[in-house]
Amino acid sequence: LSRFGRNAADTLKSLAIMESHGVNLICVDDGLDSSKDSGKLVITILSAVAEMERENIISQAMEGRRQKARAGQWNGGFAPVGYSLVNGQLQVNQEEAESVKMIFDLFANSDMGTIAIAKHLANLDIKKPIRHNSTLPYFSSSGIARILDNPVYNGKIAFGRRESTRDKISGETKVIQSENYILTDGIHEAIIDDEIWNKVRKKREANAHKYKRENPSKGDSIYILSGLIKCPLCHAGLYGNKSIKRNK
Template identity: 40%
Template structure:
């Protein structure tokens, strides 16, 4: 906008500009400051008039409320899945995700067992990472093991049997 490279911003709906009312209003002020038109394809309003500005504020509030409601529902769903002992997703070293289920990856699970064995024997995180890297072991993404990666494995409740698994 500052370099006068465009004259308008076109969105399908105002919620595609932002789902935060304050951010939307700040952007609209910037558009006005630089004489950039704001056009919503599916909604018809004129941000230059007081009633148009009110409509935009209401729509931005509704978009923010929808975002917050969706976020809350997702958190509730994930909490319920966790309470039921179900897995909520993500990459877990030692397991593969098959059809939203964790399946033991036998090659990786041996490395996880080695990590716990080394830890129980009194090795620190750095020593464990160094041992694995020198032995040629790699993470799921083919990278060297890090201290944080080892800590994450040791702290992960999945390895404590708190999530039901499918064994291969």
């Protein structure tokens, strides 16, 4: 039964859909039969208990990750560009680190933004290492922005910068930026020194204030061909967006 739904609400909703089609839920291991009144009551109780246990496991796992972050250790997952994972810890990958240094230097000491830097690296045929399931050969502007904003390159470990929230009614999951997150000195070697890092931070914050990005809802989007037109270089779907200057 614990595998039937994410929580009690999901379980009961799915059960109602099944019963509307004349199908009953029978759990052999738990000895449950939704066609019986007692079975429905027990299913409701056990699904609530399973939800509590699941939330408790998630809470304990998250606390373990927080403690690891406070100790300055990498929290798992793929290593960011510029680093390799050795025995679960970050070590500088010298070849990749050169690309990271170039990205920070271009942004800090030139008029290039993330789009211009992405084009510049592509023109130099500087490819990004493959991470996750990505097959795109070159750095994207959004990828460069993530690099510029990642404190791991300044020798820090950040945890909890983004939080996922799930609407219990619609089931929709949203990712939001968190202001209260862990930021501590990491045990790994920094690629970017404080001077360049702070210079980049000031420019990023100034740009964020200068431009206000509009994100219309899907129903109001004026870019009806988003995702249909493909980039001939990387084959990714093209999309549009607006930026409004607040002041010059």
